Amino acid sequence: MRTFRRAALGATIVALLVSACTSGGSSPSATTAATAAPTAAASAVASPSTAASPASAAPTGSIASQLTLGGPPECPQRPFCVLGLKDTYGVEFKLFLPLDAGGPLSLSAIKSGLVDVGLLFSSDPSIQVNNLVALEDDKHLQKADNLVPVVRNDLLAKAPGLPDLINPFMAKLTQEALTDLNKQVTVDGKDSKSVAAAWLAANGLTTGGTSGAGIKVKVGSTNFYEQEILGEIFAQVLEANGFTVERKFQLGNREVVFPALQKGDIDILAEYAATALEYVNKGAGEATGDAAETVTKLNTRLAPLKLTALAFAPATDQNAFVVTKATADKYKLQKVSDLANPAP
């Protein structure tokens, strides 16, 4: 009997041992904040949780110093993110929270207010759909990833008028236009062909041209819907001018599609200026925040490959610092540099 009784107490002891493991019963609600947002907030040195850089003479009392930034986990050590914000804008946030690269975590963290400022991609339709505000990158911290068509030179030799057909539409492809095209495909579930057709019609595409009669063009695209929409735009513009177009979409990623362009499996491809430049120059770091400069350098690098970048669109697909409308209104935020303003 005595042994049984002692052992029965054991059950209680096990439970106690395990509860002791929960580190002195700190309250779960406090942990919710602490787990997600390490408690650096309270410390005098308000350095981002995973940043290697020590917080130096930060403009204390800036708007940013009261806000939490969310971004991909590598953000604290990347020039486009925490490092660049500090160096280029003099902006330092109260906290950094590691999320994902412009994906669903970032979006819900911004929407739920877990972070005040988050990183999304500038052409992400979620920005428009959720009434978020992308802060203008007024000091060009982000590399200029403007949409730009890249064409094989042998096609240009056959059809010297081709740039004049496509360039006007690239000029009309604003950020709002691109975001809306993306939204129609990803949110509204329309197909890229009809979405592109409607946009081209609204922007004055006239059919019945004959300048491309007898010329075959293979339009390529990666698996990314945005590039496919652009591919449709190229294809339909060319078809309207008498070209015979073959669509080769969903070919894979850049590592597949770009070599296909070089080999002549495709003739034209929608690219992103800065990313394409750094791909072609093998990460030499030539891309800047200036689109014209970046495309010029891109063309220098493309020339030996017998490729040409046409006119770039105003629309970009690059990192954008995003806030909710409420946050934007509260702190009067329009540009990234506004984050350095004194807090109200």
Add this chain to the structure above:
Amino acid sequence: MDGITGAFGWLTDPTHWQGADGIPTRFVEHVELAGLAILVALLIAVPIGLYTGHTGRGGALAVNVAGIGRAIPSYALLLVFFPILGFGLLTPLLALVLLSIPPILANTHVGLRGVDRETVDAARGMGMRESQVLTRVELPAAMPVMVAGLRTAAVAAVATATLAALIAGGGFGRYIVDGFALQDQSMLVAGAILVAVLAVITERGLTLAERRVVSPGIRLARDPDGERADDAV
């Protein structure tokens, strides 16, 4: 191999032992999450297991239903709960609780059912009430099997608590997720080592606890050779 050597360099760097991203902070976060999950799982699974084990009713059903929880990957559970529960402790906690219940429930049930029927009958014959039969006879006798279930659950919870970092949570998983994003092999491997070490410590700790809570009489009766009674499941 670079990762391993790098990881030891990383682990011995004093800057990694302080601050909001330091190992002590991440340790507390990790233990908090895993410990809380085990506690909640115990509170749910042990009473059910005691009931089904004592009465013999609904045991197979309970064990099978709980087993489904074990079959669904915790990663999937995490992503399923995320849109509903959002950021914070609750989402990974729920995923870990569902992971931890099956071994505890199954071992509690099986442990109780495994108690010699003649002993139980003798206890009743002595005039014990049902509650006394449970607490004084069945529970002590089932304790080694129950603790084995707890040990299985705790080790799994410690290892799986790394997933919390995927939804912006803390814990040692932070080093693994951040190490991957930063392509910092040393940080990544160091995180994995920390998790593994913590899991081993948990395993050994609960084995020691088992010696304490299991009556010497039971231990001797079960393990005449001095070997540990091990997992029933």
